[in-house]
Amino acid sequence: SVASTKVCSLDEEEGPPLEETPIPIVPSSISDRYKVGRMIGDGNFAVVHECVEHSTGRAYALKIINKGKCRGKEHMIQNEVAILRRVKHPNIVLLIEEMDTYSELYLVMELVKGGDLFDAITSTNRYTERDASGMLYNLANAIKYLHSLNIVHRDIKPENLLVYEHQDGSTSLKLGDFGLATVVDGPLYTVCGTPTYVAPEIIAETGYGLKVDIWAAGVITYILLCGFPPFRGSTDDQEALFDQILLGQLEFPLPYWDNVSDSAKELIVSMLQVEVDQRYTALQVLEHPWVTNDGLSENEHQLSVAGKIKKHFNTGPKPSNNTPGVSVMTLDHDFSIQRSGSLDFYQNPGMFWIRMQLNTEKMYHGLIIIIFFYKLSNCIFNINNNELIMLKSTF
Template sequence: MAGPGWGLPRLDGFILTERLGSGTYATVYKAYAKKDTREVVAIKCVAKKSLNKASVENLLTEIEILKGIRHPHIVQLKDFQWDNDNIYLIMEFCAGGDLSRFIHTRRILPEKVARVFMQQLASALQFLHERNISHLDLKPQNILLSSLERPHLKLADFGFAQHMSPWDEKHVLRGSPLYMAPEMVCRRQYDARVDLWSVGVILYEALFGQPPFASRSFSELEEKIRSNRLIELPLRPQLSLDCRDLLQRLLERDPSRRISFQDFFAHPWVDLEHMPSGESLAQAVRRLMEIGKGGLIADPPIPQTALVVEAVKKDQEGDAAAALSLYCKALDFFVPALHYEVDAKRKEAIKAKVGQYVSRAEELKAIVSSSNQALLRQGTTVQELLREMARDKPRLLAALEVASAAMAKEEETGKERDALDLYQHSLGELLLLLAAEAPGRRRELLHTEVQNLMARAEYLKEQIKIKESHWEAESLDKEGLSESVRSSCTLQ
């Protein structure tokens, strides 16, 4: 039975309604199942006459890989069919379009949004990596969004994907030049690490609005990629130190020096362990119910319960700073769990526990605050000495001015985030200067200053975490359950 409109393929069981896009050898259509469910799907239609030997192999590999995959951030292959003219891949439909369009309509993405997306992409890549699968064509156009209201990333288009162990090497040119790793563009042997370079380019484009090697021609692009010049990150927008560190380690031209998959998944900015998803938080929610006020009353401890046990221990020993830090780390697990628990009784129990942790953290914060004021005074003294010794170092003086501005901002009520941003910006500069500073008294003072500023930054992070946890708990008291779950999944 023909689909509505002219030129649309026919496929039993489905009504094809519109063309969504086309690629090298396939066209994708939106369609409805004729069953009672009227399920919306995307149908990838491949004309048999357009296939050469290489594209047949790619298509068979794509089907083989996708039919065995079920992951929340990978587009699902529901079925595949064929007739005399075409092969049809019936895929999960993603109403939000692709990541490229999402970025370009917003010009750039805030770091917080980019981080959520990067966690989701990393989760999909970790799943593939564990199965020795490399995508080999990572780009924003191949990353779809489940919807625009509550966007979740879905990795798509496995036409170039390969089963590759980390030690396998290839030399066939695959993928899209803008997102291709230098070793692939230069037609050298490459391995699975090319996907990590592509991730770096995608993240760069999300944060700065265009890929690092945007060019007017392929020859210009190739020249930029082949160059040995260090990739410099724009100063604006201002990003966290962890975010900049990850970008620089992903965009390392030499694959032997590029971040490894395991280090990428564990990187503090990606931090898959704390990824706010229903799946990753389910264990935390279950275990939270097993925590008594003074410790664990169940099986062997896992990381999040161990944090609480250790926090209680440090609290009892009188180590307020360590206890505060541990309570804040524990909240990284449990506060997001409030949004994902749907059982009302369990949700109330979690809220009560989070309330206890926040309350104790507030008390500990007051204790720690007085000792931090002494640290702040010590930092001021070190800064004054450094300024005297840095009159010939304008870059050092400028970084110290930013640190002073951070201290001043910290004294203002409600300006913790602004102060933290300034501390991180100052530390980014001072760490570079410390690495280049010759041994001597100035280096010793600079080292002390960096340690002081790091301590201030960590303290502010804990203050922010306590406030956010308090707000989260309060918002759940004020809102209905369905509204809170819905808003938690919405990216502003």
């Protein structure tokens, strides 16, 4: 059973072993308390190592952010860390402590070794609606907590839902990667996210708020029950996908939905309402019978979704340098790219979806540029002297 307990951590995933890397030299404030071990992931400006606390023997993830690689982007790090300081919830990756030096910022994070959501489904021998309901319960609890703080995550997707394995053998989920999270104090207009999970109001640029997270959770729930996303465009036509999302015409095609309960379908419809006012809140999701009744416990029919997930989402061993929880690139404010590296594996493995808004008063006010990069697996992007620059990187 995949998710029977209602709770995964930063920067840890299964896959091919990483190449041997030297143990970093860390300040005494770190080494006196933690033994730093192997690297378990890296991003554009951060690496993540396992570490063990000397006094307790507990393992954590040590995220080391290179400030030199973040010049001009300091605000994005500050924003992410500020949010991580605030959030403390069993379904959210926990920041244990932070240590700041002149050249690096060290974040000691909770460590979870169970892989991500899709890993859990594709590796289990038995998977039912009850399991899917437990997963949604975990996610909705995390969202409810964030929204109570007026925090929107904006990048809820299976890769950021990590599996925590309890001592009794049960598993639960934790939400990680807060690189796009922000406090909502009015309508947001920054276009960001991953295409498969992005809400229609983000695409429409009409202003959005907390409920974009509910839309993403609805898409994930749909996938959990059939193995493919509700809105699908061809691999070479991203705009077709956006058009489908804007229309929000939801279907439950046979035979894939034959054995799924009407209660589950009803909940998904309520989570994927194009009209934001009609879309469920996290509390309404948690109070829905399909969630409170553990996915209708009488429905123990096994769902055959693992193969479809593998086909549509390119699951399996992941590149060693692509680690859940390591923020790839999260710029903000003027001359900014809000996300570089949000991948939609269903649409086209290796395709990056980037939407850039240049909104200074002097140049390109209100100009929206949509750029699609195909088959670029090792690149990041930066703004330099008002130009878009592509850089080689270990993405």
